[in-house]
Structure formats: C-alpha cells, structure tokens
Amino acid sequence: MHEWSIAEGIVDVLLEMFKDKKLREVDIKIGELRDLDLDVLRSALNILSESRSLKGLKFNLHVSKARFKCLNCGEEWGLEKALEMVEETIGAESVIIEESGSELPLHFIPSLIIGLQKCPSCGMMDIAIDSGRELEITRVVVEDDRS
Amino acid sequence: MIDPRIEMMKARTSRIENIVLFVSGKGGVGKSLLSSAVSYILSERGYETVYLDLDFHGPSGQNLFHLDKLMEGGKSGLKTALSGKVKVASIGYMVKDNPLPLSGVDRMEVLLDFFSILDFGELDFLIVDLPPGMGEETIFLQRMFREKLSAVVVTLNSQMSLTTVKRVVNYLKVQKIGIIGAVVNMSNLFGKYEPEQVSRELGIEVIGSITYHPEVEQYKTIKDKLEKTPRFMFEIERLVEKMLGKLSRRLT
Ligand SMILES: Nc1ncnc2c1ncn2[C@@H]1O[C@H](COP(=O)(O)OP(=O)(O)O)[C@@H](O)[C@H]1O
Ligand SMILES: [Mg+2]
Numbered sequence A: 001m002h003e004w005s006i007a008e009g010i011v012d013v014l015l016e017m018f019k020d021k022k023l024r025e026v027d028i029k030i031g032e033l034r035d036l037d038l039d040v041l042r043s044a045l046n047i048l049s050e051s052r053s054l055k056g057l058k059f060n061l062h063v064s065k066a067r068f069k070c071l072n073c074g075e076e077w078g079l080e081k082a083l084e085m086v087e088e089t090i091g092a093e094s095v096i097i098e099e100s101g102s103e104l105p106l107h108f109i110p111s112l113i114i115g116l117q118k119c120p121s122c123g124m125m126d127i128a129i130d131s132g133r134e135l136e137i138t139r140v141v142v143e144d145d146r147s
Numbered sequence B: 001m002i003d004p005r006i007e008m009m010k011a012r013t014s015r016i017e018n019i020v021l022f023v024s025g026k027g028g029v030g031k032s033l034l035s036s037a038v039s040y041i042l043s044e045r046g047y048e049t050v051y052l053d054l055d056f057h058g059p060s061g062q063n064l065f066h067l068d069k070l071m072e073g074g075k076s077g078l079k080t081a082l083s084g085k086v087k088v089a090s091i092g093y094m095v096k097d098n099p100l101p102l103s104g105v106d107r108m109e110v111l112l113d114f115f116s117i118l119d120f121g122e123l124d125f126l127i128v129d130l131p132p133g134m135g136e137e138t139i140f141l142q143r144m145f146r147e148k149l150s151a152v153v154v155t156l157n158s159q160m161s162l163t164t165v166k167r168v169v170n171y172l173k174v175q176k177i178g179i180i181g182a183v184v185n186m187s188n189l190f191g192k193y194e195p196e197q198v199s200r201e202l203g204i205e206v207i208g209s210i211t212y213h214p215e216v217e218q219y220k221t222i223k224d225k226l227e228k229t230p231r232f233m234f235e236i237e238r239l240v241e242k243m244l245g246k247l248s249r250r251l252t
C-alpha cells in the first residue's frame, strides 16, 4: 500500500502552500475506491508532520462512498455492485500483483473502473463516477498569528 | 480544494532527466512501433529508460513487450514492469482488452493518479507513446513537465499526414516544447517530398527515415521485431544516435 507516499504528498503540499503559517487543522477527503488504510495514513501523516515543522497539526480524514451513475438511463449504484461487475469482466486473477497476493490494484487508478463495468440496468457503458475517487484537502485551518 | 497529487508527481518525476514524447497528427503512422524500438535500443545501450504507454484507447505496451516481471504495487507506489532491460508501464496491463471510454475529466484523473503513484526512480529517459493529436495526455504533460519535455514527430511522407502533423508541430512550438525532429516512417511507401522538402514543409529537421519492413509484422515483441530485422534495427540505431546528439546539444 502506498499510504506513506500519499501522506508525503499531503505534507509537501501543505508546506509548499502555507510556508510561514502555523496550521491547526486539515480536512482530507478520501474516496473509498482508493482503498486506503486510514490508520496507516493517519499515523504516516502524524509522523511526517511532526518531523517536518507542522507540529500539533490535526488531520481529519473523511471517506466518501463510491457512487456510479449511468448517463444513458440514470441508474445509480455503489461499490458492491461495481466490484461484482469488475470480477465478471476481468476475472479474479489479474496481471498486476499486490504484495499480498494477486489482486487488481484498481485503487491506484480508480477511474479505470469505468472500463470494467456496464450499467446494471440498461447495459450501456456511459458511466460517470459521481464520488468515491477523491484525494483532496478540503479545508485548512490556520492558527492566529499571535505565537 | 487542494490536490496533493501534484506534489507527489513532482517528487516522483524529480529524477527523470528527459521526457521524450512521440507525437503525430494521425494514428497508425508508427508512434508505438518507433517509441518502443527507441526505448529498447536506449535500454540496450545502458540508459535507464521507461517506455510509458499513454494511448488509453489502443494501448500497445502489453503486446510489444514480453514481460519478465509484472507491474506491481508496493509501499513506494506502483513499480514499472520489466522486459529485459526496458521498464514498461501501460494501463493495458490493468484493463486488458476492455474498452475504456473515458471522458476528458476521467482521463485527467487517470493521468494524475498514474503519474503520482508510478515509481519511476532515476531515469535517463521517459519515452512516452501518445495517442495521435493534442488531447488531454499532451496537455497534461506540457502543463506538468514542460522543462523536461521534448518531442519526436512521427509522420508519413504523404500530404494528409504532413498537413495534420504540421498543426501538432505548431502547437509544440507555441507551447515551447523542444522538438528533437521529425521521423519519416514507411518512407519507401509514401514519397510526396524529398527529405529537405519535408523539413521545409514542417519547419523542423528530419532526423530519421524508417523503411516499411514487412517482416516486422511477423514478430510480436519489439525485441524480435528489431533483432530479427537487422535493417530495421540499423535504422532505429541511427535514429537513436541522432536523438542523443540533439538532446545533448539541447541540454548543454
Ligand atoms: N516501418 C514499419 N515497418 C513495418 N511495419 C510498420 C512500420 N511502421 C509501422 N508499422 C506497423 O503499422 C502499424 C501501426 O503502427 P503503430 O506503431 O501502432 O502506429 P501508431 O502508434 O502511430 O498508431 C503497426 O502494426 C506497426 O507494426
Ligand atoms: Mg500507438
């Protein structure tokens, strides 16, 4: 899993954008399609921010559920249905291998899931991901400049 | 909303020396064949090279390279696959033969994710096999990595191919992307102009001329295509030499 590299990206971008500000809180939205281990991500964020002049910064992690929508008929569905279809299209075995076994690491590039399913209602492939692939910093609270 | 992937991408690509785009106006002119061949030769010569297939509609990486080691997810992100000495990355490995109807937004998402998780390491060359034209892939690359980019323009010596590729050349110039030169492919099949005329027509130097070799089609992997068609290999070697000469001049 690559929680550490994501945590590094988050800390990097915060340091880059808020160079001489003291930060208090940061909200992060993570789509469930990314299949990240929140505990690992949180401790990575804590360790990296402590060691890199963002001491005491609090990270609030929010998971957003996956929602797919058919642009042809309007049908909507969630992760469970989507994963069923992915299994059907591509099979359990996959060309890419996770350290743990042979699992398709779709979570690295969640948008690819579009090519691996069809609308469960009309069968078309005109699918939008409404939510579930986010990796965003949605709010940053800056400490008053009193120090 | 702040996207941390931009910083992740910067970190991941910071040790790439050159990003070379293979571009064309039209499809089927030989971008995939030539970019994979160039990647193979560069790797053989000891340059750390990744062949990156960004043609999401018609990825060819999975066919042109026989893999000794698959793409693999790990702690440091997604490792490139290995084919002999060439490192290979293609979404073809993930979606296989399934169509991938991506909208513009989805395509940008795929690019952001791909570049922010791919573990490139230290590279002399990132060779990018692009879809034809100036779509999201090209726009994305020039936005993110302009200083490291340079382009090889692949064209046929036909009026249609030259007219369309000229627009791409103009775009590259406007965006200040260094153009290494043009490669005229299947030069024995189409012969609209003399090389000097092609050069004048496009406003860039012709750095290579590749003959159509029917034998090339008989072999699946780029390794076999090259090693079993010595004349093709020779032409690619010469192209690589030209490219290296041009790049070192540009870099110093
Ligand atoms: N010089 C050549 N000799 C033989 N076959 C070629 C040559 N150039 C291209 N081809 C073949 O033509 C087809 C289209 O080439 P490809 O590299 O896939 O084009 P593109 O990537 O620009 O769409 C492929 O089957 C390729 O092997
Ligand atoms: Mg191609």
Ligand SMILES: [Zn+2]
Binding pocket: A070, A071, A072, A073, A074, A075, A119, A120, A121, A122, A123, A124
């Ligand atoms: Zn539908």
